[in-house]
Amino acid sequence: MQVKDIMSEPVTIDKSERLGHALDLMEKNDLRRLLVTNKDKMGGVITTRQIARVLGARKSLGMPASSLHVASATMDSIIKVLPDMDVADATVLLQKTGILVAMDGEKVLGWVRPRDILAAAKVSGIASDAMRFPLTANPNDRLIHARRMMLDRDVGRLPVVESGRLVGIISEDDVAKSLRAFRDLNDTASKQYTRIFNILVSDVMTHDVKYVYVDTPLDEVKNIIIGENIGGLPVLSRREEVVGMITRRSILDYLVRTG
Numbered sequence: 001m002q003v004k005d006i007m008s009e010p011v012t013i014d015k016s017e018r019l020g021h022a023l024d025l026m027e028k029n030d031l032r033r034l035l036v037t038n039k040d041k042m043g044g045v046i047t048t049r050q051i052a053r054v055l056g057a058r059k060s061l062g063m064p065a066s067s068l069h070v071a072s073a074t075m076d077s078i079i080k081v082l083p084d085m086d087v088a089d090a091t092v093l094l095q096k097t098g099i100l101v102a103m104d105g106e107k108v109l110g111w112v113r114p115r116d117i118l119a120a121a122k123v124s125g126i127a128s129d130a131m132r133f134p135l136t137a138n139p140n141d142r143l144i145h146a147r148r149m150m151l152d153r154d155v156g157r158l159p160v161v162e163s164g165r166l167v168g169i170i171s172e173d174d175v176a177k178s179l180r181a182f183r184d185l186n187d188t189a190s191k192q193y194t195r196i197f198n199i200l201v202s203d204v205m206t207h208d209v210k211y212v213y214v215d216t217p218l219d220e221v222k223n224i225i226i227g228e229n230i231g232g233l234p235v236l237s238r239r240e241e242v243v244g245m246i247t248r249r250s251i252l253d254y255l256v257r258t259g
Contacts (some may be wrong), residue, residue: 003090004083006120007110010035015071016042022046022070023180030229032156032173033099035111036074042108044074045099048246049156049172055179056147056196064184083109091117092256095249116249119226121255127221128214130254131235131244136161137170139202146201147175157184159234159242160205166234166242168205178204211236214243218254221246 012035013022022034026048033047079093083102090100090112100112137146137158146158150172156226160168182195211234214219224233225248232247 001087001110001120002083003081003085003087003100003102004109004110006087006116007083007112008116010101010108010111011068012037013037013046015069015074017070017192018066019051019070019073020064020066020180020184022073022174023048023051026173027177032231035101035108035190036070036100039254041106042101044076044102045078046070046074047098047152047172048176050075052172052176052179053151055176055183056144066184079175081112084090087117087120087259091252091259094228094252095256114252115226116247117228117255118222118251120202120221123218123222123251123255125126125218125254125258126214127195127212127216127218127235127246128244130251131214131246132250134155134159134234134242134245136242137205138162138203139167139200139205141201143170143175143178143199143201143204144197146170147179149176155245156231156247156256159209159245160201164241166204166209166211166236166240168207170201171203171231172205206258210233212246213238218251225251 003029015036015038033045033125036044036046054073077097079097079100080103081100102109135153135158137160139160139162157169158169159166232245234242235244235246237243
């Protein structure tokens with residue numbers, strides 16, 4: 001199987017557009033990243049994680065999301081590949097970046113994301129084979145603390161645990177949307193900082209959490225992640241304790257290790 005067999009059409013945005021428009025496009029298309037163009041040429045990629053980084057930065061406080069440009073959160077960490085590249089080789093490359101772009105010269109043919117590879121992959125084993133150690137948040141943690149943990153540890157979501165039990169999950173999407181809402185109140189920088197500083201994880205987390213158990217078959221886990229278009233799932237022991245986190249990327253890593 002080759003890249004051209006699994007690639008999908010990217011959603012693009014010009015680097016001169018506003019961050020708010022980028023978030024709207026992501027929500028409309030149920031995406032966490034967009035391909036950034038610069039005068040119709042590929043200019044990089046923007047992700048919800050980068051938007052959360054920019055919107056939470058002190059240096060831009062006092063500025064609404066509508067005044068910040070896509071260029072301020074664009075990364076150039078894209079690997080260009082040929083459409084006839086073998087999917088196994090593409091999987092290895094995808095471990096180094098969030099996206100591969102299939103190109104013919106300067107023409108973008110499509111992109112390959114972790115979900116595109118997983119949708120075509122056959123996986124065996126159980127959830128515990130591919131899960132990672134879980135970083136968790138508490139409902140009473142401040143949102144800025146959860147944001148900082150996500151950025152520092154390069155994770156897209158945190159299970160929210162209280163008294164040893166899973167009570168919610170918070171994602172980089174939740175962080176970005178919440179920060180955008182407070183930014184757009186057009187307060188002064190000091191008022192914005194006070195408002196943002198006082199947001200708690202419980203204010204924005206998702207309460208109805210999908211999860212799997214350590215012995216859930218990986219193929220079932222993959223189908224949930226692809227079917228629900230979610231980035232990852234908490235993994236629970238049979239005693240209902242959070243013991244891991246399984247994500248699209250951790251399954252990719254497992255496929256490379258075992259492949």
